[in-house]
Amino acid sequence: MATFSNTQTSRLSAVNSFDTMMGAYNYNYMRKFGDQSRQTSQPGASTRTASAGQKAQVQDAKVVKKTEHGSKKADRRGRPRKISDELLQKMIQMIESSNGDVSWEELGQAVGVEGVHMQTIRNHMVKEGYCKRISCPQKWLTLKARETRMQYALAHQHWQNEWRSVLFSDVVNFGLGASRKARVFSRRDERLCEDCLQAREDADKSIYHCWGMVGYDYKSPLIFYSVEGSSNGVMSQQDFITRILRPHVQPVATSKRMIYLEETNSAYDHSGNGPSMVQAFMESVNLPCLLNPDSSSDLNVFKDVILILKKRLQKRYIANEIELKRAVLEEWDKITTREINKLVDSMKTRMEKVLARKGMPI
Known part of the structure; x- marks a missing residue:
């Protein structure tokens, strides 16, 4: 069995007394200031919650504003049409009465289209279903x-x-x-009609x-x-x-x-x-x-x-x-x-x- 001297016993008693004193001090400190710290932390949390809600409202407002701006921009997207519907109808009427011996430029000039490239006229007519293709060289078999x-x-x-x-x-x-090669104006569904067939x-x-x-x-x-x-x-x-x-x-x-x-x-x-x-x-x-x-x-x-x-x-x-x-x-x-x-x-x-x-x- 271990034995201690008088000096060692005195040192152990001093350490135990110090620990007891610090424990009591920490206990009294937490009782005094612990409730105050919890009370002061709650307003900060609500403040952060309020600021997050304000940010969400601001972001929603930006999205709405952006959507409204985008819709307005979509309404006016693209350049104005270079060929009006009236001129387009005139070109269609001219094609219907044409024998195919007219170019896209001549077609536009005949109805008063100015400053428009040939490809633009062609694109408009293709959207309407008309194209200029090589005529079939042989009579289609009935x-x-x-x-x-x-x-x-x-x-x-x-x-x-x-x-x-x-x-x-x-x-x-x-x-x-x-x-x-003879070319004719025709719609896609008229390629083999009698008027679109020519002898090469x-x-x-x-x-x-x-x-x-x-x-x-x-x-x-x-x-x-x-x-x-x-x-x-x-x-x-x-x-x-x-x-x-x-x-x-x-x-x-x-x-x-x-x-x-x-x-x-x-x-x-x-x-x-x-x-x-x-x-x-x-x-x-x-x-x-x-x-x-x-x-x-x-x-x-x-x-x-x-x-x-x-x-x-x-x-x-x-x-x-x-x-x-x-x-x-x-x-x-x-x-x-x-x-x-x-x-x-x-x-x-x-x-x-x-x-x-x-x-x-x-």
Whole structure:
């Protein structure tokens, strides 16, 4: 058991007395000043709460003011319209009566629009649903035309070597200069209407009108002809018999026992009721004839041969009419019978595609 000396005992008693005194002092201090500190802290809390509420009210007022300012700004947002509704209606009326040979600038000037860029006029008209687009170069297939194509394909879907006995022919026009594509004004839902369709060849003035005929292992001379009073090269029925059928078609078809494929809308004038002079002539000389469906250039091999010819002409520089005729004859001579035979043998596949597409173009 530990023992302490008198000195150590005195020191412990002094420490305990000091701790007892400090504890009593802290107790009396807290009783005297503790309630006052709590009472003084409460007003400060309420002050902070009031200041926070004032700040929230100020912020709400700023938001309301900003919203009101933003709404007023939204009402007057953007520049004033450069084209009034009245002028816009005038341009629409002019477009409805126009044939498409007017530019956007001319359209604006015609109704009195000044100081406005062409693109601005175009943007306004596009918003109204009008645009200026390249006219469709071919007549759109009607339901009746599709049915005719289907009947034609059904009647010849089993032909294969029989197509090698067919003579494909048509007329073609040649002119100088880059081909200008015809443009028309139309709404989006009027793209295929009858008034918006134009023949692409009518956009350029043709210099030469030609007729030709091809078949399996056969290519006729390219026949140049002129027609007085006709700008598209359409001949009368008597001229077609005299210039084309009798000297060029009848001898070949008779000697090789070939079938002549006749186009319904190009070489000669098909107007008139009843049997035509051309049909009467073919019957008189026992010339077998196969009628190509209307609007079916994709079923005429001669059209593909002419496409080859024109693509090759585009690679040549031609300065005048004399060089044009020389170039046409040279490129026509370069087309081989091998190229023609390949196209003729594709006719069976074309009939299958017409049936698969339900008469639509292939």
